[in-house]
Amino acid sequence: MHIEAEATICSVRAHGEHGAIVRAMTGEHGLLSGYVRGGHSRRLRPVLIPANVVMAEFRARTEEQLAGLTVELVHSRAPLMGEPLAAAALDWATALTAATLPEAQPYPHLHAALDGVLGAIEAAPAARGWAVALVRYELLLLAEMGFGLDLERCAVTDATDELIWVSPKSGRAVSAVAGQDYADKLLRFPRFLSEGGEADWADIFDGLRLTGHFLSRDVLIDRRADVAAARERLVERLKRAVA
CATH class of the missing domain: 2.40.50.140 (Nucleic acid-binding proteins)
Incomplete structure (x- = not known):
C-alpha cells in the first residue's frame, strides 16, 4: 500500500x-x-x-x-490552541471523526464538511460564526454512520410545516400540533437546521442537545464513550462564553 x-x-x-x-x-x-x-x-x-x-x-x-x-x-492551526474555546472546538471535531469513522472508507461529504468546520473555527471572530457549522457536521456524521434523522415531515401527521420537535426515540420530526401535549419529552428542532442561515444561541444550544442525544445513544458507545468528554468541555465553554 x-x-x-x-x-x-x-x-x-x-x-x-x-x-x-x-x-x-x-x-x-x-x-x-x-x-x-x-x-x-x-x-x-x-x-x-x-x-x-x-x-x-x-x-x-x-x-x-x-x-x-x-x-x-x-x-x-497550532496558534488556535492558545484560545480555549477554539481549541476545544478543534479537539472535539477531530476526536469525533477519529473515533467514529471506519478505516480506509471514503466519506467525501464528511471530508469537505470537516474542512469547512475547521476553517470556520479558524476564521470566525466569534463562536456563533462556527457553532452552526459544527452542529451541521454532527448531523451529517450521524447520517453517514447510518443513524440519520428524518426531519422532512411529521412522524404523526405527515405534515411538512411547523416542524419544531424531534422524537428522542425515533429521530423523526414532530409538528407543533402533534407534539403540543408531549413537549417535555421531545427535543427542540432548531429552525436553522431546516431553513438554513444564521442562528441565535438558544437555537444553537437546541441543536447541540439534539445531535448530542443521538451521538451519545448511537455512536459514542463502548470504547468511544470517553470521546464524549471532549464535547462536554466544548459545550461548557460555549455556555460560559455567552453567559
Whole structure:
C-alpha cells in the first residue's frame, strides 16, 4: 500500500518512547492510520497537532499492516490552541471523526464538511460564526454512520410545516400540533437546521442537545464513550462564553 494525499490530522497517540500513531482524514481514501517514527521529536510535535493539514505519505507492505507515515506540514492551526474555546472546538471535531469513522472508507461529504468546520473555527471572530457549522457536521456524521434523522415531515401527521420537535426515540420530526401535549419529552428542532442561515444561541444550544442525544445513544458507545468528554468541555465553554 502506498498512498500520498493531503490529510487533516484527527488524532495522535504515543507509541513507544519516540513514535506516534496518527489517524488522518483524506478526501479520497477516508480515515487512515500510520506510525510516525520520531513523532515526539521537537521537529514533529508542532506538526502532529489535531486539525493541522499535512501532506501525508502512507507505506505498508500489506493492507493488514500498520502503515509507516511521513508528514510535511501544509497548514498549521497550532496558534488556535492558545484560545480555549477554539481549541476545544478543534479537539472535539477531530476526536469525533477519529473515533467514529471506519478505516480506509471514503466519506467525501464528511471530508469537505470537516474542512469547512475547521476553517470556520479558524476564521470566525466569534463562536456563533462556527457553532452552526459544527452542529451541521454532527448531523451529517450521524447520517453517514447510518443513524440519520428524518426531519422532512411529521412522524404523526405527515405534515411538512411547523416542524419544531424531534422524537428522542425515533429521530423523526414532530409538528407543533402533534407534539403540543408531549413537549417535555421531545427535543427542540432548531429552525436553522431546516431553513438554513444564521442562528441565535438558544437555537444553537437546541441543536447541540439534539445531535448530542443521538451521538451519545448511537455512536459514542463502548470504547468511544470517553470521546464524549471532549464535547462536554466544548459545550461548557460555549455556555460560559455567552453567559
